[in-house]
Amino acid sequence: MLRSRASTAWFLFWAASLLLAFRPVAAVERATDLALAPLRLIAELAAPFAALRPGSVEAAEQALAANARAEADEGQAALAALARRALPVDAALVAGRRFVHGELVERPDKDHGWVAVPDARGIEKGCPVVCGDAYVGRVLELAPGARLDAPARVRIELVTAKDFRVGAVVAGAPEDVFLVVGGLYSRARPKRERVVRLAAHQPSSPALAGGLARVNELLAGTGELAQLGQGFRLGEVQREGERGPWWIAPELDYLDGLFQVAIVTRVDPSWPELAAPEHALEDGAWLATRALSPGDPSPWRSTVKIPRGSEAGVRVGAAVIGAGARLLGRVLHAGAGWSDVAWLSDPGFTLTAIARVAGEEEPRILGRLTTIGREEDGAVRLRWSVRVPLVGEAGGARPARLFSGSGDPGLPAGLYLGEAELPAAVRAGEECELVLRTGLEPADVRDLFVRLAGAEARP
């Protein structure tokens, strides 16, 4: 009888575990986290197993050290090129305006972002935000407690936001057509087609057939700051059929391709010229740590545990690097006294990326990549949701060196990822598979550095 009760209790416990495996409950997960905190000490007992591969550890750390400077310089050069591209090239858009360069460091949702700027003087609510000649959105607020003469974070709203509206004009014969742009054009599209289209509202003439829409803030009460956005490009106006609604095909990937922007302010001679941003590797916001476990026992996972947790300032999403400028992984889970780190090859690992394509001077913004798995030889299979097309001859491939992009909190831009071959031609909305060769097994790197929480806002 007693045995039967014990068996029933074990069976119920098993059923509860099975349910929690598929439907996690936050309170239970928090309690489990606390209860499993001693596992960190237990994992230390497995340390001798790391010694089973001394040769590969040495080779990996030598490879990292040998390439560290070159990879850091290349990443920095890519970021500098993107920062230059964030400023307008059209002389008419430059005159009478001041531009504060900023990096998008966090996206709380798809329509808003936090931008890190080196100096907040002149930035106020309503300032336009641009990327090159293209219009991005407006400043909503400075981060609470930010000083004007110091690095700060600024919250911006993108033109894709549901209630965002900006005046626009399409210049053309026989007459200019005025319209309002803002929010997303949401007419049903095939599910796999992931293309962002801006909604166009109330054109002044039904004869509008197409053309380039530019910002034209004619509305009463828009104020001086809104006028600073005058003339920036919104995209090509298109129409569904002859009687269907209009939309705008934007020139930017607002979802995952927005890394470097410029905030437009009034000109004031007392405000300083701003220096180029410092590379994240040199800002001191990294915490030295080490791999606690020799590797994940599951062959389909690529993770490791580190003996630093939330109490040390480690947060989910923080970048993990070795001795160099190469991204090895990101924090998957920050517990009490320990964290799980997912290597690049762990299924579900996701980041935004830029590519330096062989033979091209300027870096390309790829957008978001997500790991599907790894191949037998350790190469990483990535899924790429294309939003900005690549134009070229179909069928070929272009070798490229990939770097991390901006917009994910805790993950600095410009960290080297590896080499991949990009398709020569690919359309917006397509999904491609890339094979990334990192040339390094991250589990072989024992000395690690993890990005500290809030590093982007440090003065």
Add this chain to the structure above:
Amino acid sequence: MKGPPLLAWALFGLYALWISALQGVLAAPRALGAWTPDLALVLLLAWGGRLGPGRAELAALVVALARASLGADAPAALVAGYLGAALFAGLLRSGLEVDGPFGRALVAGVSAAALGLLVVSARSVALAAAGAAVAVEGARLVPLACASALAALLLAPLLQRLPGLATLKRRRR
């Protein structure tokens, strides 16, 4: 060697941890990769039939926690997987001979595949909930099952001789 049961359980936990760590080294792409056996499961099945009533399930918990301390799979999924394997073996044991070499190898193969499927499915569900448009791909369950069955055949007799665990054995009347 016989000692207090608590010490024997601590040693069992240490062996489970070490065998999971060895599994982590073998699972690297340059080592066995997809052909890595679930050694922790083999340890559990090697001892499952020798432990007293209720103890095989406790051993499953110890093995699940040892593996959770080295990997990122959800502890609930690992507990459900190893506990399920122990309950499955116990159920079969009431009517079939599963503690012989071939019976154990068969149970190890089936349980390893089921445990792998459970952990991969739980991860895929978690990824879907987080908005990632991918599922876990590349999880090859057949090599895992074959390697685990072979490991059970070859290694179980050695694992049954691990020192310090004698007090965990079921007492014969």
